[in-house]
Every structure is written in C-alpha cells, then in structure tokens.
Amino acid sequence: MNKKTLAKLEYNKIIEQLIEHASSFSGKELCRRLKPMTDISAIRSAQDETAAAFTRIVKKGRPSFSGCNPVNDSIRRLEIGGVLGSGELLRICKLLETAGRARAYGRHDNADEMEDCLDGYFEQLNPVTILVNEIRRCVIDEDEISDDASPGLKHVRRAMNQINDKVHATLSNMVNGSLRTYLQDPIITMRGDRYCIPVKAEYRSQVSGMIHDQSATGSTLFIEPMAVVKLNNDLKELYGQEQEEIQKVLARLSADAAEYTTEIHTCYTILRQLDFIFAKGALALDMNASQPIFNTEGRIHIREGRHPLLDKKNVVPITLTLGDTFDLLIVTGPNTGGKTVSLKTVGLFTLMGQAGLHIPALDRSELAVFHDVYADIGDEQSIEQSLSTFSSHMTNIVSFLKQVDEHSLVLFDELGAGTDPTEGAALATSILNHLHSRGIRTMATTHYSELKVYALSTPGVENASCEFDVETLRPTYRLLIGIPGKSNAFAIASRLGIPDYIIEDAKTHLTEQDESFEDILTNLETSRKTLDKERETIAAYKREIERLKMETSQKQEKLEAQRDRILREANEKAHAILEDAKETADETMRNFHKFGKANISAAEMEKERERLRKKMAKTRSGMTPEPAKPKKQYKPSDFKLGESVKVLSMNLTGSVVSLPDAKGNLDVQMGILRSKVNISDLEIIDEKPNYLQKTAKRTGKGKIKMNKSLTVATEINLLGKTVDEAVAELDKYLDDASLAHLSSVRIVHGKGTGALRQGIHKYLKRQKHVKSFRLGAFGEGDAGVTIAELR
Numbered sequence: 001m002n003k004k005t006l007a008k009l010e011y012n013k014i015i016e017q018l019i020e021h022a023s024s025f026s027g028k029e030l031c032r033r034l035k036p037m038t039d040i041s042a043i044r045s046a047q048d049e050t051a052a053a054f055t056r057i058v059k060k061g062r063p064s065f066s067g068c069n070p071v072n073d074s075i076r077r078l079e080i081g082g083v084l085g086s087g088e089l090l091r092i093c094k095l096l097e098t099a100g101r102a103r104a105y106g107r108h109d110n111a112d113e114m115e116d117c118l119d120g121y122f123e124q125l126n127p128v129t130i131l132v133n134e135i136r137r138c139v140i141d142e143d144e145i146s147d148d149a150s151p152g153l154k155h156v157r158r159a160m161n162q163i164n165d166k167v168h169a170t171l172s173n174m175v176n177g178s179l180r181t182y183l184q185d186p187i188i189t190m191r192g193d194r195y196c197i198p199v200k201a202e203y204r205s206q207v208s209g210m211i212h213d214q215s216a217t218g219s220t221l222f223i224e225p226m227a228v229v230k231l232n233n234d235l236k237e238l239y240g241q242e243q244e245e246i247q248k249v250l251a252r253l254s255a256d257a258a259e260y261t262t263e264i265h266t267c268y269t270i271l272r273q274l275d276f277i278f279a280k281g282a283l284a285l286d287m288n289a290s291q292p293i294f295n296t297e298g299r300i301h302i303r304e305g306r307h308p309l310l311d312k313k314n315v316v317p318i319t320l321t322l323g324d325t326f327d328l329l330i331v332t333g334p335n336t337g338g339k340t341v342s343l344k345t346v347g348l349f350t351l352m353g354q355a356g357l358h359i360p361a362l363d364r365s366e367l368a369v370f371h372d373v374y375a376d377i378g379d380e381q382s383i384e385q386s387l388s389t390f391s392s393h394m395t396n397i398v399s400f401l402k403q404v405d406e407h408s409l410v411l412f413d414e415l416g417a418g419t420d421p422t423e424g425a426a427l428a429t430s431i432l433n434h435l436h437s438r439g440i441r442t443m444a445t446t447h448y449s450e451l452k453v454y455a456l457s458t459p460g461v462e463n464a465s466c467e468f469d470v471e472t473l474r475p476t477y478r479l480l481i482g483i484p485g486k487s488n489a490f491a492i493a494s495r496l497g498i499p500d501y502i503i504e505d506a507k508t509h510l511t512e513q514d515e516s517f518e519d520i521l522t523n524l525e526t527s528r529k530t531l532d533k534e535r536e537t538i539a540a541y542k543r544e545i546e547r548l549k550m551e552t553s554q555k556q557e558k559l560e561a562q563r564d565r566i567l568r569e570a571n572e573k574a575h576a577i578l579e580d581a582k583e584t585a586d587e588t589m590r591n592f593h594k595f596g597k598a599n600i601s602a603a604e605m606e607k608e609r610e611r612l613r614k615k616m617a618k619t620r621s622g623m624t625p626e627p628a629k630p631k632k633q634y635k636p637s638d639f640k641l642g643e644s645v646k647v648l649s650m651n652l653t654g655s656v657v658s659l660p661d662a663k664g665n666l667d668v669q670m671g672i673l674r675s676k677v678n679i680s681d682l683e684i685i686d687e688k689p690n691y692l693q694k695t696a697k698r699t700g701k702g703k704i705k706m707n708k709s710l711t712v713a714t715e716i717n718l719l720g721k722t723v724d725e726a727v728a729e730l731d732k733y734l735d736d737a738s739l740a741h742l743s744s745v746r747i748v749h750g751k752g753t754g755a756l757r758q759g760i761h762k763y764l765k766r767q768k769h770v771k772s773f774r775l776g777a778f779g780e781g782d783a784g785v786t787i788a789e790l791r
Helices: 003-008 011-020 024-033 040-060 074-081 088-107 121-126 127-139 151-176 178-182 201-206 226-258 261-287 339-354 387-403 421-435 449-457 489-495 501-507 511-596 602-621 722-738 756-766
Strands: 140-143 190-191 194-202 209-214 220-225 294-297 300-305 318-324 326-334 367-370 370-375 408-410 440-445 461-469 474-481 646-647 651-657 665-670 673-678 682-684 715-716 744-748 770-774 786-791
Touching: 003 011, 003 367, 011 024, 011 194, 011 261, 024 261, 040 190, 040 261, 040 294, 040 339, 074 088, 074 261, 074 339, 088 121, 088 127, 088 140, 088 226, 088 261, 088 756, 121 261, 127 140, 127 178, 127 226, 127 387, 151 178, 151 194, 151 220, 151 226, 178 194, 190 370, 194 209, 194 226, 194 673, 209 367, 220 226, 226 261, 300 339, 318 339, 318 474, 326 421, 326 449, 339 370, 339 408, 339 440, 339 461, 367 786, 370 387, 370 421, 387 421, 387 770, 408 602, 449 461, 449 474, 501 646, 646 665, 722 744, 722 756, 756 770
Parallel strands: 294 367, 326 440, 326 461, 370 408, 408 440, 715 744
Antiparallel strands: 190 194, 194 220, 209 220, 300 318, 300 367, 461 474, 646 651, 646 682, 651 665, 665 673, 744 786, 770 786
16 A cells, blocks of 8 residues: 555554554554555454454453563573573563463353454463562562572571671761760761761861761761771672672573573564554444455445544444445535545545454445555645646646556545636546546546536446535535535525525526536435435334334233233132032031931031031132122212212222212222222112121111110121221221120131231230130131130
8 A cells, every 4th residue: 555545544543543552562563563455364364353352352341461561682682591680580570471361361261252363362372470470589670689589699688687787786886975076967877888977077086997988068077987897898798799699590580581482472472462453452442343344346335434533423424335336436515515524434444444453334334455545635736846736636646547457446536626627527537437447446526517427427437425405504424325416506605695696697607508407406306305204204104113013012922921820820719619619528428427327416517507608608709799780870969978889890899089070970989099980880888897787776766776785796807908908997896896795706817828817916916805816726717717805
C-alpha cells in the first residue's frame, strides 16, 4: 500500500488508537509497524486472532502485558557467559511473571469455553517458576541484594553490622563525653565511607585523628578519631568483601538464567505478540466493531458502517455495495452531505480489514482483498510547485492510472472539479469509463449531471446519493444506492433568502434537457420517500403482528397449563373421594356385620348412623354448588346500606356498601373482597350466625324473641373462612355459649394447611371463657375439630 493513500484515508490515526491499547513497549512497536496485507490467508488468520482476543476480553477481561520488556540484549550477554546486573535480572523476572499470569489467563477453566486460535500462543509460555523464585529470593530491587542470597554475603553483613555497632558506640561515647565541648555539633557523620565527628577548627590539637574534610567556611573540621581508624579500615575491607559476594550471587543467578535463554526469548516473543493481538481486540471492543468476511472477487458489502474517526453518538451508519452487480459507483449530492465520508469509509475499512483489524459495522459485512488502494481526495493545490487544484488532481491521477489493475480499489473525490464544467465532466466520464472497461473497482463523488446520466445509461455502473433535507437545509448523511442525487441549489438558495424572481430567472437559463432531468430526479426522490414511509409502516405492522402472535401463544400455553392443572387436581380430588367412599362403605359393612352378631342397642346404632350422615354432609359441603337462582325477584328499593345479602354466583355472603345505580349494580363487601354485583345475582338473607338454632318463642306483641339458652348450638362451623373472619365469629359464639352455660363446645375448622387451626388455638389460649381445649379424638373429627371446655 502506498504511503500517500494511507495518509489521505487517515489510516495512521487508527494506528495511533491501536497503540494506546497496547500495554508494553514491545507491543506498541508491533502496533506501530502494522500495515495492510494482501495474502487472504494471512488476513483471515489475523482477523481470527482479533476475534478470539475480543471474545476473551468480553468474557474474562483484558490481561496486562506491562512486564513484557525487551530482554534481547540481556539474552545475548547470557549466551556468551556474561554476568547480568540486578536490574536486568529483575526485568527477566518480571517478564517470566507476566508469562505465568498470561498462561493462567489462557487456561479454559469452564467446560463451556471453546478452544480458539490463541491457545497455541498461551501453551508455548514457560514461566520458569524456579528461576523466578530464586531471583525474587536474592534480589530485592535494583540497588539491594537480600542478606539470604548466599551464606558468604550473610556472614560479611553480620560482621559489618557488628563493626558498625562498635564504631557508633565508640563515637557516641566521645560525642557525649569529654570531646563534646570541642565539637561544632554533637553528631556522627560520614565523609566518603569513613565515620567522622565535626570538630571546631580551634580545637584541632585537642582531638587526635585524621582530617577528611572541612566546612566551606573552614570553621569545622571532619576528623576521624584514632580510636575508630582501625574499625573503619576493617569496615572498608568488609565493603569490598560484600561487593565480591554480590558479584558471586549475580554470577550464579546469571548462570541459572543462561540455562533458560530459549524459554525467556520465547516468552518475550509470545508476550509481545499477544499484547499486539489483545490491543486489536480492545480496539474492536472500543469501536463496537465486528469481523468482516473477505473474498477475492472484488465484492464489497458494508452493513451500517460507521467511520471510526467520527463521534460515535452522531455518526450516521451507511450501507454500501460495490463489485457485485456493478463495479463503478458514482455518488452525488450537495456539499457537506457526507459523500467524502462515505468514500473514506470504504477506503479505510479496506485498509483496516486487510491489516487484521475489525471494522465498525454490522456482522456479515464483506470486504474484498485489494493489492493496492489509490485515493485522490482533498485539496491538492500546491503553491510551491505552482500547481492549481485541477493540475494537482490530474498529476495525482496520472501517477496511479499507470499502476492500477483489476486487483486495485480506486477512490475519486470530486473528479474533474476545478476546471470548466463541460470539459471537466467529459474528462471525468472518460477516466471512469476507462477504469470501468478494465473491471477496476471504483468509487467517485461528483456534482456533474453528465456523470449521473452516464451511470444511468451504462451497464455495471450505479448511482448513489447522500440524502439532503430541503426543509431543514441539513444533510441526513444517509447513503442511498441506485438513486442519483439532486444538487438542490435552487431550493437551498430560496430557503436562504434569495428572492423568488431571481430563482425563476435562473430556471429559464436551464436547458430543457437539464430541467427534464431534474424533474425526473425530483419524482424519483418523492417516490423513494413514499416507499420508505410505506416500508416503515409495513415493518411496524409486522412487528405488531409478531408481538400479538407471541402474546396469543403465551396465553394459549398458559390456558393449556391451567386446564391440565385443573384436570389433574380434579382427578386427584375424585380419587380421594372414591377412596374415602370405599373406606366408609367398608367400615359400614363391618359395623353391619358386628351389629348383627352382637347385642347392640338401638341408641348406639343411631349414633353410628348420625356419624355417617355428618361425614356425608361434610363431603357435600366441600363441593362447589351450582349457581343458585334467587328465590324471589328484588327491586332496587329493597336493598339498604348494611343489608346482609348472598351473592349467588359466588356462593358468598356479604353486606351492601352502596345503593343500586340505574342499571341495578351495587357494591357488596365479602370479607376482604369488594365487588360490584347486579341485584339479579343477590338474595337478601336474615343475618343470623350459623350456630343459632331456629327455636324461638313469640311474645305477646307478635315479635320473635330468641332465648339464648335454647338457641345456642354446641358446635360452630368455621370451614372456608380466613383466620380473621373465623376469630371474629368465634368470639361472638363463645360469648353466647358462656351466657347459655354450655360446658363444652365443638369448633369445626378442618385440616387443610393447618393455618386456620393454629389461628383458632392461638385465640383460645387468650380467652377467659375457655378452661382448656384439645383436638378431637377418633370419631370426633380428629385434627379437623377442636373441643373447648368452658368455665
């Protein structure tokens, strides 16, 4: 690829973005040297690597390769037996540690993770853990070696510490003792590698020792007292031994590293390559890019491509085809309409794709492999060479017309501009026709109507236009294939304030052919917009139909599931009833035989029969009755607020909370449920607790007066009620039972989930009327009944 084209299409700016995503110096260098390739196998391999890195980053995050520092010079020194410094050994150590982390990152920990083309890179990494551990044990940082690096070094440093302690002790005694009056400051200092004390110059003769330095004013002399000279000499000798021991440690570590030069070099090579590949993957993620499909037939199909250097929030995607049914695309439309952006998008995508980079477009976008891309874009005017814009463009075009072939992609921006329109249009047509006749993939932008006609009348040549909204005088940046663009000069001028009479006069200067052609373009534009609106409407209808189909399907599935559940529950209940009936029948037969053989009293037989009757009644009460009809027809005036009523369709009782409206509808409160019901579905009832018997006596005034002692039953049925409803009714019942002096009562609550039984027992524990309570025994109702003894 020629450098001029790379610069015009701003390929270098993409490389700069790629470099920012690399984390090591070596990886950045590989990014900087990345150029488009022409071998389709190499291109596909590079694209697969980018895709694999993209997938791994999304699933596991981005690995760091910051420890991948160049170590080639160090490796060469190791190969010839050289000794590395502590800094070089640490760089090798960091490189191997980075290799270890990368190898762990590359492992597939989950069974659902698929193998990819990067596995081979990760498998080649050998972090040489034994060498890393040894370097870390011996080298603390570039300027410090650990005491434990070798026994000799540890022994020398122990001796140095002992002498240091003696020197400090001796000098401290001097500083804090008899010499204190002779000192400038009571401190111990170092001059060179010797311990000294600061003595005032006038007391030089009072302190015996060697002068090593003096202050700038000469008032202070730094003297090494004779008492520590030998100690300092011993210390200096130990310093030399320490350096010898450090060199021995470095030589040993270097010898160890020399055994793994192949592994170190492999780790460096692989890590910088992985850093480069993951930089491509990170760039693809940042651009929301996808892997293009490559072909060698010169076919380009970009699906909603976005120029990567434009603002992501504002860039308008373009869909473009070239090289399938036509090999020459002529893009027309007003200035600032996006023609040049479309041109650059095609060229830049081609360069990025052939460099192994993903392109910011939808999946299944296609790109062709071109051996070279030639672009004539931008203002080529050169003052230095005394060339006009037209001359510069022609010079550029001539330079690559000699080199282009059927494996080239040619891009022209405003072909033939900068000269007489008639001659420019004729020249542009001739150039494009020459390239078209050779089958060279070409894309050009222009204002010339002659080129629009050429595209309409020539097979294998297609028009395209960048849409422009005349009402707002703004481009939409949408690229429309197959439709030539209008210049819209008159419309734009009119909207900007040019008087109508000037516009009308300008129209008279158009030839009849030009005017007819513009009318055709206007009709085409109108038809296209109408079709677009209809297509959008149809698409909206389709989406609505799909939504309704999905909702209907979901409802159908839900209904079928409910039907299956209801049938299953009904079968289970029927089976339970049959089982219960069978047990009852068996028990009855056994009792019948027993009563026939034994001398059983009639009272006991009647008691047994009563038990069976109650059991059957209980079974009937659990079945859902058929909706009843009211015993009589009621008028709206029959219903008063607070009236007790029965909702026939629901088989529930409640009270009226609103008067009937014009249609006969009123609100009924049924426990916690409130519902609007028609009076035809209601029956007025006499609100008496179910435990009150009908025994009554008539007074002298003809009114009925209930006698508590005669009307309170010994049993209350709370089946089907909530805990709150049951407790409220039970509270009233116990008051009545206590007034009637009943000794015990039977509370029927059923088994069910046990919630009602627990609520009733919790209530009974707090009642002063209740002496004790228990669950019913066998024959009394078992756990479905509670027997309460009253005080």
